[in-house]
Amino acid sequence: MREMARTVTRIFLLAAALLAAHAHAQLQIVITQGVDNPVQIAIVPFEWTGFGVLEDNVTDIINANLRNSGEFAPIAEANMLSTPHEQSEVFLRDWRFLGADYLLVGKITETGGGAMQVQYEFFDVLREQRLMGEVLGGSRTQLRDVAHNISDKIFEQVTGVRGAFATKLLYVTSQRVNADLTNYQLNMSDADGGRSQVLLTSQEPIMSPSWSPDGTRIAYSSFESSRPRIYIQELSSGARRQMTDFPGINSSPVFSPDGTKLAMVLSKDGNPDIYVMDLRTNDLRRITNHFAIDTEPSWTPDGKSLIFTSERGGNSRPQIYQVDLDTGWVERLTFQGTYNSKGLMLPDGVNLLMVHRDNTYDEYHLAIQNIDRGTIRILTETSLDESPSIAPNASMVIYASKAGNRGILNAVSIDGRVKFRLPANQGDVREPAWSPFFD
């Protein structure tokens, strides 16, 4: 019987692994709001010389990336008067006539043994200038990376801000099977939702995924042992290490900017407090010590302080605080609104992103508070907004909200001008975490 049970368990794990490869939530970007005067860009379909049909269409991926950033309006292919693939074939006046500000042309060539060569050239139509050109190499399966890479370069060339298309997202999905069974998955995808992969499957909740600053490891809290415990998982090998095994809450792991420490929440001493674990020694240091709830730690960009949520101010109303790790000095940062939580300091060290509920409405939205001036700007208007995560170029925030009875992901630019949704084809999606740059 016991043997039978073990075999069944093994079959189950196998089935789970097989199912995981097929039945998982795929995200797709749907833009809901772009800038008023987007940059007109002509992206000529790249010429393809090689065997068969390419699975990833480089031109389409660049097109979607730039359009979904909200900053660009790609010109329809049907309107193009010619289809040049290199400088010698380009007549910039044709493109000025179409109203294009910029032009991208290129070609993809199979060079043998599955290797590919992608050549692109980028032009400023109005100034009649070739701005850049490059020849990139890679395998057939790396074409998507090449497309993201080219998108990043164009975005930076035009906006002056480094592109974040060649980055990744972590997110958690849950799918209720019946009253007694819900399947949880931790997933990773490209920033545009493409190439999603399952990193962890469980029948118990998975919470609070976050990235190491070099993008090689992730940390999260998993209830797989029937209690919440913190794990670190290496992305390349999938190898995991359980970091905590304390009574009560073990949650909210966040790597320090230098990657040597992990901030976390533990309630082993009676109620939730903030702790920092040194990842070289596993030594644990208690940072807050208060009978109120202290939770949701995040590091300031300089790594010298932690931002956290606490209801020490009373009335069961969480507010955001900052603690200096050297001196232990705690300062309250938010005073407006009846609920401020999950604070994240933007790289400028002045603007605090948070989940905010104002005095009048029972609504939770993302807001940015200028710490120096105290002014608050509401960023979102979706429903039950939470779990914000900032893109590594600090241009966009990805977050979770509710649409109908389902959890979905959304993104909004820091300036509020661009908004898009990332609906999934199935299940509830939540807790997005935007990766750092990978170089």
Place this chain on the structure above:
Amino acid sequence: MQTQNVFKVGMAVLLTLTLAACASSDTEDMGDADTGMTSSSSTSGGSASSSGVDTNGGLSAAQVRERDNALAMTVFYFEFDRSDLSAEARAALVHHANYLKENPSRRYRLEGHADERGTREYNLALGERRAQAVERYLQVQGVSSNQLETISYGEENSVDPGTTEAAYARNRRVEIH
């Protein structure tokens, strides 16, 4: 490539069907045997009521009924952002406390939950506080602390995915397992 995918999906479906057939006879292997993770959220037929009470200790029929009703109550609800127990919950927990004192080998796992408004980690803390409120009440009644364990799921395991006040109220709860 294509056939391989079809094969994989086919295998997965087959295995799922096999599992569905086995599921009724085999218990989940989830580690701790005593926690059992039944996650039944209804108020009827919790494990507490079915294990039987061996002595009626001179109680009247009405008192026995009151006690059994109280023991059948294994889910306790809370106001928004609050963790104080209702009078009804306290009355029922007195009977649970007596039951635990009479059955020292029985352990309760108290699972705290929050509604989905606000942030997830903060709600995890709220769920813990609710579970601890039940734990403390049972301890005050004389229950040994090693018969009790608290765990919070925050807003993770909702019983109602709705966004109405009534749905939120159903999700703000502590379940005895």
